Amino acid sequence: MTSSRRIGLVHLLLALFVIALLAKSARVQLWQGRRWAATALRQQSTERSIPAPRGPILDARGEMLAQSRETVKLEIAPTEVRNLRRLRQALQRGGIPAEWVARATDPRRRWVMIPGRYLAIDVAAATAMRGVYTTPVVERSYAISAGTRHVVGRVDADGRAVDGLELALDSLLRGKAGSATVMRDARGRRFESPSSPGAPPVQGNTVVLTINQELQEIAERALADAVASMEAEGGDVLVLDPSNGEVLAMASQRGDPRATASTALTEPYEPGSTVKPLIASALLQQNRARETEIVNTFGGQLTINGRTITDDHPAAQYSLADVIRFSSNIGIVQFASRLQPREEFEALRDFGFGMPTGIAYPVEAAGTLRDPTRWSRQSANSMAMGYEIAVTPMQLASAYVAIANGGELLEPTLVREVRDPQGAVRYRHTRRVVRRVMSADVARRVRRMLLGVVEEGGTAKRADLGNFSLAGKTGTTRRIVNGQYRLSEHIPTFVGLFPGDNPQFVILVKLDNPKGAYSGGLTAAPVTKAVIEAALASRNASLDRGHLAASRVERPATPDRVAAVAALETGDSADARRRLLAQRAALADSAEVPTASVVALLPLPPDTAHARPLADRMIPDVAGLSVRSAVHALHAAGFRVRLVNGPAAVTSPGAGSIARAGSLVHLGTSP
Amino acid sequence: MATRRVKSASTGRLRVAVLLLVFLAISGGVILRRTYGIAGARELLELDSRRAALVAERLRLEAEIRAAGSRAQLQPVAESRLGMRVPPDSNVIILPRHEP
Numbered sequence: 161m162t163s164s165r166r167i168g169l170v171h172l173l174l175a176l177f178v179i180a181l182l183a184k185s186a187r188v189q190l191w192q193g194r195r196w197a198a199t200a201l202r203q204q205s206t207e208r209s210i211p212a213p214r215g216p217i218l219d220a221r222g223e224m225l226a227q228s229r230e231t232v233k234l235e236i237a238p239t240e241v242r243n244l245r246r247l248r249q250a251l252q253r254g255g256i257p258a259e260w261v262a263r264a265t266d267p268r269r270r271w272v273m274i275p276g277r278y279l280a281i282d283v284a285a286a287t288a289m290r291g292v293y294t295t296p297v298v299e300r301s302y303a304i305s306a307g308t309r310h311v312v313g314r315v316d317a318d319g320r321a322v323d324g325l326e327l328a329l330d331s332l333l334r335g336k337a338g339s340a341t342v343m344r345d346a347r348g349r350r351f352e353s354p355s356s357p358g359a360p361p362v363q364g365n366t367v368v369l370t371i372n373q374e375l376q377e378i379a380e381r382a383l384a385d386a387v388a389s390m391e392a393e394g395g396d397v398l399v400l401d402p403s404n405g406e407v408l409a410m411a412s413q414r415g416d417p418r419a420t421a422s423t424a425l426t427e428p429y430e431p432g433s434t435v436k437p438l439i440a441s442a443l444l445q446q447n448r449a450r451e452t453e454i455v456n457t458f459g460g461q462l463t464i465n466g467r468t469i470t471d472d473h474p475a476a477q478y479s480l481a482d483v484i485r486f487s488s489n490i491g492i493v494q495f496a497s498r499l500q501p502r503e504e505f506e507a508l509r510d511f512g513f514g515m516p517t518g519i520a521y522p523v524e525a526a527g528t529l530r531d532p533t534r535w536s537r538q539s540a541n542s543m544a545m546g547y548e549i550a551v552t553p554m555q556l557a558s559a560y561v562a563i564a565n566g567g568e569l570l571e572p573t574l575v576r577e578v579r580d581p582q583g584a585v586r587y588r589h590t591r592r593v594v595r596r597v598m599s600a601d602v603a604r605r606v607r608r609m610l611l612g613v614v615e616e617g618g619t620a621k622r623a624d625l626g627n628f629s630l631a632g633k634t635g636t637t638r639r640i641v642n643g644q645y646r647l648s649e650h651i652p653t654f655v656g657l658f659p660g661d662n663p664q665f666v667i668l669v670k671l672d673n674p675k676g677a678y679s680g681g682l683t684a685a686p687v688t689k690a691v692i693e694a695a696l697a698s699r700n701a702s703l704d705r706g707h708l709a710a711s712r713v714e715r716p717a718t719p720d721r722v723a724a725v726a727a728l729e730t731g732d733s734a735d736a737r738r739r740l741l742a743q744r745a746a747l748a749d750s751a752e753v754p755t756a757s758v759v760a761l762l763p764l765p766p767d768t769a770h771a772r773p774l775a776d777r778m779i780p781d782v783a784g785l786s787v788r789s790a791v792h793a794l795h796a797a798g799f800r801v802r803l804v805n806g807p808a809a810v811t812s813p814g815a816g817s818i819a820r821a822g823s824l825v826h827l828g829t830s831p
Numbered sequence: 832m833a834t835r836r837v838k839s840a841s842t843g844r845l846r847v848a849v850l851l852l853v854f855l856a857i858s859g860g861v862i863l864r865r866t867y868g869i870a871g872a873r874e875l876l877e878l879d880s881r882r883a884a885l886v887a888e889r890l891r892l893e894a895e896i897r898a899a900g901s902r903a904q905l906q907p908v909a910e911s912r913l914g915m916r917v918p919p920d921s922n923v924i925i926l927p928r929h930e931p
Binding site: 222224227229230231279282296301342343351352353373374377378380381413525545569596625626627628690692693696697698706708709712788789791795801803 | 841846869872875876880883885886887888889890891893894897901902903915917918919920921924925926929
């Protein structure tokens with residue numbers, strides 16, 4: 161073969177090779193191109209779903225109650241790790257349990273999944289190493305009290321809502337998961353594909369609750385103290401804003417740790433005498449009775465239809481106002497007999513009993529209110545006394561909201577606002593009136609009767625405040641266990657309206673089976689007082705202090721008051737009542753309440769100090785001091801202060817004058 | 832004749848060389864760009880992870896501060912260590928603000 165032939169053959173082979181190469185390339189690229197591209201994509205990149213954080217839940221003041229944060233799950237391939245000793249140290253520093261550190265650094269194991277979730281920053285040293293793999297997980301964290309968690313609810317390990325508002329508002333709180341294409345380089349290191357950026361996750365909506373965390377903690381503390389000191393099995397405290405139906409605090413405590421729901425919404429009970437003002441309002445509304453109208457109460461014992469009804473405060477006769485004040489069973493039965501069964505049923509139904517309130521919560525009991533066709537001969541009387549019906553604490557508090565706000569039954573709410581991730585408001589709660597259950601005038605008259613309950617002689621005198629009025633009603637029922645009344649087990653309740661003249665709070669306190677004293681006036685009423693006092697001392701407890709100042713009633717430590725307190729302590733209630741009535745009449749003559757909005761909390765000794773003999777003192781010079789400092793100095797010197805229009809920081813009597821400690825000093829405030 | 836053949840052959844080689852150089856330059860540019868892009872993407876992912884970790888840490892610290900400063904935490908301490916108490920309502924003074 162000549163050389164030119166050999167060269168031609170080589171050229172031919174090269175040409176054939178090139179043709180074959182081109183043919184194969186065309187086959188791979190043109191005919192099988194999509195399949196191979198997909199295979200390459202599978203091998204070099206992964207589609208990663210980026211979990212969306214749930215929206216935060218805030219309290220009424222914007223305090224964070226629940227939020228989502230990113231954590232990581234750790235998976236380790238010990239055989240890929242180059243320095244097991246360094247990994248061991250890093251994992252120990254990250255707070256991994258020693259048992260799992262040992263497993264993760266055992267070279268005989270191929271793959272170790274460490275349980276639990278860790279903040280990425282805690283395990284950063286470990287995750288930077290080869291052979292340590294992380295999976296981001298969004299975790300829900302709650303910086304709230306146990307009681308608030310009953311309201312807010314929980315999500316499970318997979319981020320699914322389990323109960324509470326997390327479940328009720330899941331569609332709003334749940335975000336939209338994002339996606340990303342993650343590529344791997346030759347070393348297996350991951351990076352997001354620059355050519356397909358994916359979609360970022362969208363956080364869920366922000367939910368602002370009506371709960372005031374400060375007030376919630378106050379309610380929880382008061383409830384916990386009461387349950388502990390009275391050895392009760394549990395209890396509920398509810399605080400509602402009667403102007404708009406917002407739930408400001410909802411504390412529940414049960415001995416059973418499995419009780420995770422808010423029992424104020426889920427556990428109906430017989431409300432007892434707390435129903436009496438509602439019956440009274442129906443009577444007043446239909447002009448079937450007046451507050452001063454008197455009925456025979458038969459000395460505290462009456463047998464009707466074979467059933468004997470008794471009163472704790474026996475009397476021959478009571479007015480309607482006294483029936484409420486002394487919680488007379490016979491009296492309310494006598495008055496309620498003026499209502500037909502259907503009218504009594506409709507009155508209670510109008511207050512929302514027998515049906516859920518409609519609050520945004522996954523579970524709510526409707527309670528029990530039987531139709532009159534199913535009543536027995538005793539039912540009308542029993543219901544007037546708060547038996548044979550069952551209401552939840554929320555239903556009962558909502559009924560009192562109507563009394564407090566002038567007669568409108570409002571839909572209670574836990575959600576004030578919902579905002580989208582950009583901050584735009586998607587929903588804002590507006591006051592929803594379910595129905596008007598009484599006229600404003602009747603509501604005012606019922607409130608006036610409820611004031612008497614807390615005053616001296618009433619069943620809730622232990623809730624009486626020093627300088628503010630409180631209206632309310634006690635109730636004490638026997639507990640039903642397995643369908644039978646237990647004689648020795650009780651459920652005391654107190655529903656308070658604070659302040660009594662222009663309520664800002666409706667406070668319901670219910671205790672389950674306290675030991676020892678069990679009446680609502682001795683058990684639940686003092687808890688209400690504790691909640692109010694703590695709320696007054698707090699700057700952030702949803703109280704409108706401008707209006708509150710107008711409700712303040714100055715009750716100086718007059719000799720009559722001191723003597724009345726002493727008489728109470730020695731048990732001479734008749735003498736105490738006489739003295740207090742005399743004092744109240746004197747106060748009514750000199751009532752002068754200025755408007756106000758500035759608050760100062762001063763560490764003064766309690767009122768009882770005024771009972772001591774008072775010495776003459778020199779009025780301090782407060783020139784040059786601010787109003788607040790001047791008031792503080794005068795209080796510290798033992799004087800009471802009234803601010804008046806006049807030269808600033810000038811007192812009357814003047815500085816240096818001698819005056820009786822505890823006497824009133826006028827302080828000028830004009831610039 | 833021979834001179835023309837030599838000239839056209841050298842021109843052809845030059846063209847091929849230029850084409851090859853252009854090809855190499857373009858390929859090099861693409862590879863360089865992808866390399867920087869991937870490095871940037873990797874750095875971006877790391878920074879994003881770090882940012883998420885720091886945000887999570889901030890949220891944890893904020894939660895701890897809130898818990899430590901909460902009434903439930905402070906009140907027992909104030910009562911037991913400092914002897915403080917919740918004042919009765921009569922000790923709470925609301926200073927009136929006169930209308931201007």
